Amino acid sequence: MFTYIVRRLLMLIPVLFGVSIFIFFVMRVVPGDVAQTILGTDATPAALAQLRENFGLNLPLYQQYLNWIGGVLTGDFGESMRTGKAILPDILTRFKLTFELTLIAAVISWIISIPLGIIAATKRNSKTDFGLRIVSLLGVSVPNFALATVIILVLSLYFSYSPPVGYVGFFENPIKNLEIIIIPAIVLGTSMAGAVMRMTRSSILEILRQDFIRTIRAKGAKEKVVIFQHALKNAMIPILTIIGLQIGTLLGGTVIIEQIFSLPGLGQLVLTAITQRDFMVVQGSVLFIAFIFVMINLLVDLLYSYLDPRISYK
Incomplete structure (x- = not known):
């Protein structure tokens, strides 16, 4: 039984890895500019560029993914782009x-x-x-x-x-x-x-x-x-x-x-x-x-x- 549980837990790794890749890239292909959505239509190009830099949106996609999944593996799900609050405590509360x-x-x-x-x-x-x-x-x-x-x-x-x-x-x-x-x-x-x-x-x-x-x-x-x-x-x-x-x-x-x-x-x-x-x-x-x-x-x-x-x- 113990061996089976360990084997099943190890099988979770590729499953969750696949889910993480899927949801990451799906969110990136959704139409619209997240920086524009947050700052509004009156935002200046400089403000938009600064916000993208703050959230790492100016980095290549693979680098964005590695930064995110690296944080997840250490228990850090990142911060909300809207509120700036840590995400994991909010997820657990909800x-x-x-x-x-x-x-x-x-x-x-x-x-x-x-x-x-x-x-x-x-x-x-x-x-x-x-x-x-x-x-x-x-x-x-x-x-x-x-x-x-x-x-x-x-x-x-x-x-x-x-x-x-x-x-x-x-x-x-x-x-x-x-x-x-x-x-x-x-x-x-x-x-x-x-x-x-x-x-x-x-x-x-x-x-x-x-x-x-x-x-x-x-x-x-x-x-x-x-x-x-x-x-x-x-x-x-x-x-x-x-x-x-x-x-x-x-x-x-x-x-x-x-x-x-x-x-x-x-x-x-x-x-x-x-x-x-x-x-x-x-x-x-x-x-x-x-x-x-x-x-x-x-x-x-x-x-x-x-x-x-x-x-x-x-």
Whole structure:
């Protein structure tokens, strides 16, 4: 196991290296002059030249990249071209909100999707099954921003309630924090639930066809024991795979929900930096998100061996 973990961690190096090259050069080919954007149209040529020199934009591209990636390797993600503040502390602060939002959304998704997926599988081709499959299809099909808009309209028009604006840390005020987070988390969790529910249903149906399930039933085991102690655990690997992908995607893809609910998360930071052409913030944020994503994939792979003893990593 230890050898496998080390090998996977070493594999992160070329992956993150490729991501860093990609995002660096993509930001350089985006139309527009960052110095002009920062200083405005009235800036003099001398001021523009001075700003480019301050940020090293007058250097060859390969030199700019080496300077940036060299700083990243020492834990220095650089400074924002807009505010002049260090980027990494800002990324970590924003990430706390995005991580909390993603975690609560994932828990809501599991609470909804796994039980409903089990019910749909055990009542295959019944009216209940067809109804739940329609619900899961709606969850997959309806965009989360559309669902968020509908929820806000319903709450404001029929209950005279508007979601609070801003953000308060959990340890500062837990009640206020949950009030801010819970509605966007429900939106994201509902969107996630559709895919997880469909996967749960199909995985359990596949396991229920296996010979060992017939043997367990033949021994007189109760149906609850068959489903929850045997079928569900063996069906969890594909379910866990899609859950891991969803969590990794949400950590870098909550930007629309954060914009709708005015949450200062990591997605909003990246979007603002892109519109302001703040190269350093975009590069650092994307590289950080890529690192988190591959680490989640590693964690999911390690959980496979826990769920299925037949899987071993050497």
